Amino acid sequence: MSVLVVGSVALDTIETPFGSVKDAVGGSATYISAAASYFVSPIRLVGVVGGDFPRKGMAFLEERNIDLEGLEIIADGKTFRWSGRYHYDLNMRDTLSTDLNVFEHFDPKIPERHRKIRTVCLGNIDPVLQRKVLQQMDNPRIVVCDTMNYWINGKRDELLKTLKMINVLILNDSEARLLSGEPNLIKSAKVIRTMGPSVVIIKKGEHGALLLTDSVAFSAPAYPMENIFDPTGAGDSFAGGFIGWLARTEDMSEENLKRAVIYGSALASFCVEKFGVEGLADLTYLRIQDRFREFRELSRFDED
Amino acid sequence: MSVLVVGSVALDTIETPFGSVKDAVGGSATYISAAASYFVSPIRLVGVVGGDFPRKGMAFLEERNIDLEGLEIIADGKTFRWSGRYHYDLNMRDTLSTDLNVFEHFDPKIPERHRKIRTVCLGNIDPVLQRKVLQQMDNPRIVVCDTMNYWINGKRDELLKTLKMINVLILNDSEARLLSGEPNLIKSAKVIRTMGPSVVIIKKGEHGALLLTDSVAFSAPAYPMENIFDPTGAGDSFAGGFIGWLARTEDMSEENLKRAVIYGSALASFCVEKFGVEGLADLTYLRIQDRFREFRELSRFDED
Numbered sequence: 126m127s128v129l130v131v132g133s134v135a136l137d138t139i140e141t142p143f144g145s146v147k148d149a150v151g152g153s154a155t156y157i158s159a160a161a162s163y164f165v166s167p168i169r170l171v172g173v174v175g176g177d178f179p180r181k182g183m184a185f186l187e188e189r190n191i192d193l194e195g196l197e198i199i200a201d202g203k204t205f206r207w208s209g210r211y212h213y214d215l216n217m218r219d220t221l222s223t224d225l226n227v228f229e230h231f232d233p234k235i236p237e238r239h240r241k242i243r244t245v246c247l248g249n250i251d252p253v254l255q256r257k258v259l260q261q262m263d264n265p266r267i268v269v270c271d272t273m274n275y276w277i278n279g280k281r282d283e284l285l286k287t288l289k290m291i292n293v294l295i296l297n298d299s300e301a302r303l304l305s306g307e308p309n310l311i312k313s314a315k316v317i318r319t320m321g322p323s324v325v326i327i328k329k330g331e332h333g334a335l336l337l338t339d340s341v342a343f344s345a346p347a348y349p350m351e352n353i354f355d356p357t358g359a360g361d362s363f364a365g366g367f368i369g370w371l372a373r374t375e376d377m378s379e380e381n382l383k384r385a386v387i388y389g390s391a392l393a394s395f396c397v398e399k400f401g402v403e404g405l406a407d408l409t410y411l412r413i414q415d416r417f418r419e420f421r422e423l424s425r426f427d428e429d
Numbered sequence: 430m431s432v433l434v435v436g437s438v439a440l441d442t443i444e445t446p447f448g449s450v451k452d453a454v455g456g457s458a459t460y461i462s463a464a465a466s467y468f469v470s471p472i473r474l475v476g477v478v479g480g481d482f483p484r485k486g487m488a489f490l491e492e493r494n495i496d497l498e499g500l501e502i503i504a505d506g507k508t509f510r511w512s513g514r515y516h517y518d519l520n521m522r523d524t525l526s527t528d529l530n531v532f533e534h535f536d537p538k539i540p541e542r543h544r545k546i547r548t549v550c551l552g553n554i555d556p557v558l559q560r561k562v563l564q565q566m567d568n569p570r571i572v573v574c575d576t577m578n579y580w581i582n583g584k585r586d587e588l589l590k591t592l593k594m595i596n597v598l599i600l601n602d603s604e605a606r607l608l609s610g611e612p613n614l615i616k617s618a619k620v621i622r623t624m625g626p627s628v629v630i631i632k633k634g635e636h637g638a639l640l641l642t643d644s645v646a647f648s649a650p651a652y653p654m655e656n657i658f659d660p661t662g663a664g665d666s667f668a669g670g671f672i673g674w675l676a677r678t679e680d681m682s683e684e685n686l687k688r689a690v691i692y693g694s695a696l697a698s699f700c701v702e703k704f705g706v707e708g709l710a711d712l713t714y715l716r717i718q719d720r721f722r723e724f725r726e727l728s729r730f731d732e733d
Contacts, residue, residue, distance in 0.1 A: 213612060214606075214612035214613075215612070216612075302518075308517060308518035308519070308520075309518075309654070309655060309657070310635070310653075311653045311654065311655050312655050329636060331614070332633060332636035332637070333636070333637075333648065333650075335653075342653040342727060343727065343728070343730070344637065344650030344651065344653070344727050344728050345730075346637075346648030346650070346728070347648065349614075349615045349639070349641075349646040349648070350613070350615065351613060351615050351616050353613070380730070380731060383730040384730055384731075384732075387730060417732070418732070421730065421732070423646060423647065423648050424647070424648050424649075424650070424728045424730075425729075426647070426649075426684070426687040426688055426691060426725065426728075427684060427688075428688075428721070428722070428725070
């Protein structure tokens with residue numbers, strides 16, 4: 126039941142209307158792994174950091190039972206740093222700076238004994254690297270992939286090659302429109318499914334998420350949050366909760382994919398309640414299940 | 430089980446990427462009445478048109494069993510005309526022209542024998558006129574009200590007075606933020622409930638709708654539409670389906686308010702499938718119930 130997670134491990138400097146943090150542990154692989162760790166163990170993380178990566182970052186990952194054999198440490202290098210500022214309504218953010226540092230030459234190497242892992246989550250990195258990971262794996266059963274407008278615009282052909290190798294693509298609504306060239310989200314998912322993934326999940330931020338397969342359309346509600354402190358990592362937490370649930374249950378039926386979307390949404394809702402990864406630090410499986418039930422209450426209605 | 434509907438009756442000229450119509454029967458009272466007419470009968474419409482209002486417009490309303498005693502006809506005046514153009518993705522529109530004509534001096538007069546009607550729907554008109562309607566009514570039980578940014582910005586004080594007299598306010602997400610001064614939609618509904626309405630419904634276009642009371646948060650999914658021909662009237666059709674269901678059932682419980690939101694969403698989805706009011710012309714109660722069940726399928730998930 127282990128999951129291989131590949132992505133960035135970063136130090137984030139974040140400003141929101143409610144406060145700020147400097148050099149907080151972040152990155153897609155960090156959020157995905159932490160979220161997934163509440164469902165399965167161990168998570169095998171593959172990434173790269175510099176010698177400056179703080180001890181408390183390692184401690185956070187280790188406490189979550191995340192195996193760091195695949196985390197390359199370049200002692201004389203610096204960790205990937207990202208800095209951003211959120212606007213008043215938290216739906217928009219400006220990237221203030223991006224210093225790739227050791228991440229610029231990241232060349233994911235999958236430890237030999239992890240190549241048989243059947244569940245793989247590819248965080249939002251260069252599609253060339255995502256493919257390189259899959260080429261090292263020994264016939265994974267479920268491959269979940271995230272991407273973003275930067276790759277859709279800048280490396281479209283590479284991304285299209287990667288999409289042929291994956292099962293589930295997770296992206297947000299504007300990315301779905303950009304990738305498909307189709308403004309209608311339902312049509313957009315149809316176009317994207319012809320590119321490879323049989324399952325498309327479209328995240329809509331404060332409006333929830335859509336799960337689209339060739340036979341199912343499922344609309345997951347957003348959790349009604351009054352207090353969002355920091356949206357950083359919400360999308361990665363979604364991916365982590367989603368793949369964690371699938372790995373735990375080893376069930377790719379449509380009914381179970383729906384549950385996975387709700388567990389993803391639940392982890393995203395916990396993530397944004399605190400700064401950085403703090404929201405994923407001290408959850409319990411029971412609290413997660415309670416939130417799952419809150420999602421059900423939120424969207425449930427009966428016939429007369 | 431009758432419903433009093435007050436609002437505009439108009440002739441709309443609409444351009445969408447899929448075609449156009451000129452001087453089509455429209456207006457908030459028309460859409461609300463037509464949608465509500467599938468649930469209860471008769472609907473009592475209060476509005477005003479000019480001598481140029483076409484016979485086919487009257488025929489459409491009469492066929493839907495809409496009582497026109499309260500529709501004032503100013504023989505030497507012209508009917509309210511609106512003209513708009515939708516963008517490629519149908520989420521944005523430009524108003525090309527608005528000719529109020531006889532609507533400029535609309536002074537709603539409620540026929541004596543309709544003042545005891547218990548269910549009232551106030552379409553999106555000047556809040557002063559909305560209040561004038563309520564002052565003529567004899568203690569209605571349910572008052573549903575629509576409004577828009579034009580009144581929130583331009584007649585805020587009048588709108589605030591009207592809000593004290595209503596039960597349910599229906600508005601879209603940007604209007605909710607504008608009225609409350611609060612970007613978070615959940616907080617925004619809390620603020621709006623302190624202004625009068627105990628129930629706030631926030632429409633989110635392609636993202637569905639939220640129902641918010643002091644004890645319930647309900648998220649209704651949007652119907653996954655591949656082919657939207659004309660979004661005109663979707664919001665009014667929502668209001669009509671919502672109030673129609675409430676009037677039919679005379680049940681203001683939270684479970685039933687949820688159903689009413691789904692029936693509203695169903696009528697909006699039928700509306701946008703065709704041009705103008707055509708989508709509301711030949712429905713059946715059975716087709717509406719089928720769509721209600723499709724909404725359930727769309728948002729239903731089970732615990733493991």
